[in-house]
Amino acid sequence: MNEIQHKFQLKLAVAASEMLSERVAHIVLTDDRPLPAMRPGQFVQVAVPDGGVLLRRPISIHDISEADNTLHLLVQTVGRGTHSIASVKQGDEMDLVLPLGNGFPDMTEGRVLLTGGGIGTAPLLYLGRRLKANGCEVTFLLGGRTAKDILRREEYEAVARVMTTTEDGSDGERGFVTDHSLLGREQFDAVMVCGPTPMMKAVARWASVPCYVSLENMMACGLGACLCCVQKNHEGHNVCVCTEGPVFNTNELEWK
């Protein structure tokens, strides 16, 4: 986890880009040179192609394929910046700073529940792939408002078993991920979560085992310089989500 890792500002080529739903784009990036090593849970800072938007947008690493040297991002359109990023086309060039943040713990054994809601499921694919390769027993529990929010299911299924919840019951069990019957019947050694804050707090309250959450506070630099993305830790101090996180053990946060 703590080996020195260098950061890069790279111009990467868009190998493919498609809308997975009305609001989520799947962007595949590549380069002639091997991409730097990146850890699950780390993120990249993407320069917005629309010149009218100033700051980069932090986007989690959805997947990495070393075999074809690609970096995959899922981008949900929220405002002008993410709309502009989501509209890139194959052959375009994107300017990224990467890899940033600390990532999820690199567990090598045990039963791990990876759960997320909506676009928060994005970093779980690469995470599951890595933990599975490490020797962990992985379960995905993916939540969404409706069936269309369960993104790239086949990719997750190719890694490990997938459970789902939807608020309208159109896919999997009805309700939130914290309502899923799995949570009452099975034991896990660790839980790793990414999604809306109320959902992550609910999972953290349920979890009696180590629980890791990925925060997405607004940030400017992503490098620990601007101090805009701070979160209060358990000692009441402001810490940067970009460098101390984005992944935190919930015991380190002023939560619960």
Next chain:
Amino acid sequence: MTLKTTIGAMEMRNPVMTASGTFGYGVEYADLVPLDRLGAVIVKGTTLKAREGNDYPRMAETASGMLNCVGLQNKGVEHFAEHIYPAIKDIDTQMIVNVSGDSAETYALCAERIDSLEKIPAIELNISCPNVKHGGMAFGTDAKAAAEVVRAVRKAYHKTLIVKLSPNVTDITEIARAAEAEGADAVSLINTLMGMAIDAERRKLCLSIGTGGLSGPAVKPVALRMVYQTSRAVKIPVIGLGGISNATDAIEFMLAGASAIQIGTANFVNPHVGAEVADGIEDYMRRHKIGDIRDLVGALE
């Protein structure tokens, strides 16, 4: 061709500096820009005692700019001297500390501690932070208060003293003259313009304390005007900043009268911008057959 720039007793390899609060302690950017291409790095605002800063959310993007209300979060000057200084003192550029306080006395005590650090050739006195309740901008918006704090610091600090000015005043030249009269070696301007952002859908203020400092390309014309006015009002060097994003912006500030420039918000957008600006200034000098960067300062036709 020479880009050597002198501010007080401090010599820099070129006039390109990074602005306080946008470049950490330099090391955060070491992978992304060669620090030895910069004239100086001005590190994060430092106070006598540790400060937690304001609550999240601390930033909001606005048209061609951003607001921040970080509020001088730092671990205090003793932590800086003991733990940060050893890690940055050998960086191959001039490392300048931005000093803030809530009274003339705390400014002076903080400056005095920095004075003892051999490899810090200068401080930038921040009398212009809009995001703290006590001190900060209060000293930079009143000529008498500015004079008082600069006088106290000048007694305690013997190296190059830069005073950073607030644009949130009727006449910035009045504050600049007060700083000059009390022995400042240079003034830097502008700090951020006080602003606000509101989220209409949620009917809420975007920043935790409501107001914040506006920076980025949006403030450049205001900064340029103030640099122009101030450089004509004082004899000490003026360091220009406010929305500089490329070499052309930097040259405009120098033509307006700045002896050196600082890059702030643009570091967030393009971490490599400092080196690009230094290269671009050289290229401009070549094209315009300028042998000495000093000949560019105030050289409007």
